[in-house]
Amino acid sequence: MRVGVYLAHPRAGSFNHALFDAVVDELQGRGCQVVGHDLYAEGFPPLLSAAETGTVASAPDADDPHVALHRREVASLDAMVFVHPNWWGMPPAVLAGWVQRVLVPGVAYKLGSADGEPAGLLKAGRLSC
Numbered sequence: 001m002r003v004g005v006y007l008a009h010p011r012a013g014s015f016n017h018a019l020f021d022a023v024v025d026e027l028q029g030r031g032c033q034v035v036g037h038d039l040y041a042e043g044f045p046p047l048l049s050a051a052e053t054g055t056v057a058s059a060p061d062a063d064d065p066h067v068a069l070h071r072r073e074v075a076s077l078d079a080m081v082f083v084h085p086n087w088w089g090m091p092p093a094v095l096a097g098w099v100q101r102v103l104v105p106g107v108a109y110k111l112g113s114a115d116g117e118p119a120g121l122l123k124a125g126r127l128s129c
Helices: 015-029 050-054 065-075 093-102
Strands: 002-007 033-038 079-083
Touching: 002 015, 015 033, 015 079, 065 093
Parallel strands: 002 033, 002 079
Antiparallel strands: none
């Protein structure tokens, strides 16, 4: 099983960092293939451009290499885990931007189904590793 684990906390040594490390260790200990990302440390660019809002994304393609990498990886995952604080009822901006830029049509869902509803593309299942 391939699991993406995403950390969105700016301060090294935080409880969220410790939790991220514990989740990664546990999943690897259970035989999962883990793809881990510390969005702050990697400098993930969270700002959605005007161009990205005007057209349906051509996933997994993206002008930004960080975004393209994450889109390709997400399309190959069996499960995702997000580790982040809750600030004013929301995740940090870097994670909100990640969701807006990565979980686009062609990656997370497809448009144009017969009933007019988006069709999910992400895998969902029980952790079996």
